[in-house]
Amino acid sequence: MKNLFVSILIFTLLIGCKKGNDPVESKLILEKQNEFAIVIHGGAGTILKKNLSPEKEAEYKAKLEEAIRVGYTILKNGGSSIDAVQKTINVMEDSPLFNAGKGAVFTNAGTNEHDASIMDGKTLNAGASAGTKTVRNPISLARAIMDNSPHVMLSGNGAEEFAVEQGLQIVDPSYFYTENRFQSLQKIKSNKPSSIKLDEKDAFYDSNIKDSKFGTVGCVALDKNGNLAAGTSTGGMTNKRWGRIGDTPIIGAGTYANNNTCAVSSTGWGEFFIRTVVAYDISALMEYKGLSLSEAAKKVIQKKIPDLGGDGGVIAIDKQGNMVMEFNTAGMYRATMNDLGELYIGIYNE
Template sequence: MRNPIFFLALFSLCLSCGEMDSNANTTAKASDDKPSEVTQKAEFAIIIHGGAGNILKKNMTSEDEAAYKAKLEEAIRVGYEILKNGGSSLDAVQKTINVMEDSPLFNAGKGAVFTNAETNELDASIMDGKTLNAGASAGTTTVRNPINLARAIMDNSPHVMMAGTGAETFAKEQGLDIVSPSYFYTENRFKSLQRIKASEKTEGDHDNNQAFYDPTIKDSKFGTVGCAALDKDGNLAAGTSTGGMTNKRYGRVGDAPIIGAGTYANNNSCAVSSTGWGEYFIRAMVAHDISALMQYKGMSLAEAAREVIQKKVPDLGGDGGIIAVDKNGAMVAEFNTAGMYRATMNDKGELEIGIYGE
């Protein structure tokens, strides 16, 4: 009969071998991971856009370029300070968008474009990546800051979207800043509408979609402002605000207030704000599709954004862009147009501003 000590030693040796095999397997799996998956998480991050379109340096004066860059920096620094001081991504998104809504430079709030009826009808949405709660408003004419209305709908109502006079009634009840429709009048936006109407007369067909959506006419369908942010608690948020499409008719609503098209945020993936030809962004569900590609196909944010903006949207016939930040703080500005007003700031305070397709 063998010594019991022999069996004990043999058993211990087997356990050691098994542990070594287990460690070896773990190491092998780790070495197979894509480098992009081993990412150092940023403490916080923020990215904004001020619209995409036929934005060419040759058409931009040095004064205009400086004005856009200054306003983009002013806006993003508001959100950056909120995030730096431990504030929420929702607050950062809302307050950043407020700055752009109050500027006549962008097609949102004060700078909203005109409808065919020579009115200004504004849309906005906001989404919380932690809870997937969201709020949106469409077709308002008297709410100074539509993103504030979207936030109030999300926080203080059982609904996700309100539109028209009902949304304005709710805004009054919430004590939001209500203005005369004349507040949104800007001369350059009004002249843009008149140019498009003149082109329709030249075509001789007021229902001709090519004249109505003519991509060669500056500002005919682009605009919109948006923001996406990651806060120190790891929560993502996104928001979008717009005056829509110049010369829009018959109560038209674009993608900006549509959750999943113009705005989407999910802590498991990313936060996205869109800008472009809304009809196509709705059909492609652009913002959600980017998140879904990340969650279900394991794509990085950059890969998913490129797939949707450079392939899916153009294949449908649309154009535009997005800005987004993922759960690790990686940021992307992807567009298939000549330019997009945009800016980013990371947790190190590094600021980047872009306008053209560099």
């Protein structure tokens, strides 16, 4: 009976399209897949099974499950997608496993600098922060900027001053120190000259750095009210200099959400994701060309980004509850939960 109803609905809409309506405005109404759902990622890159011990693999999977269940519980209980996104990312920011918050990588100067962004698909309101060093949970700062300021993005000292005014948790920079991240910096610096010119871009992104730059965390969600939200948080790129900022805090590149289409969180080589406005491009392909979420994500991640020389991935969810986890790297830490409570966790390119 359900399939018969859908068939009748599609036939009716097709008849309507013959009246000369713009085809973009005459899209078919697709069957809803999930009343609510959530997707997370913990970064993409050269993640190979041979390089992860069984113990470390289990540790990653446990943290991914812990994080996604926080957001799932919020959604199941009727909470908002924006709350689910923030609280889920908080869990990953508090873990040293991921390059965000506690586990952030080190800059060339030996500091940890954080970027984050969040977006509400219902209102298109958004908030972002860049280059903070003392805010424990950057995604919470991005949320505060969205909710409690007239601005979209704040950076550096100003963003930290705002965080203090908002009563967010401020920590000593030493809180973000992790030995393995510090040793990664030392390894890269020992193999490179102390001065890197702008025209040495190709040398700057050597294999060591490339494998260290993908550790972003993100979350997208659809709630029971049909609202989408997306958020992303990162420590950036190991050995970054000159206040480099990637795609994570840039709305439309690292994060985008629109109830009319989808919610997207990116992880990858930020410079390329900025140039191609990855998150918004996926939404635009759906809105203006009528592509499905899967088709749009595949086109951007498997074609547009690689053609320019970049790599990485996205997680996304559309207004019908369809979920995608598209990446062109050896692996991406990822997980999904649907409205039935079914959990999927993945690491490698399987």
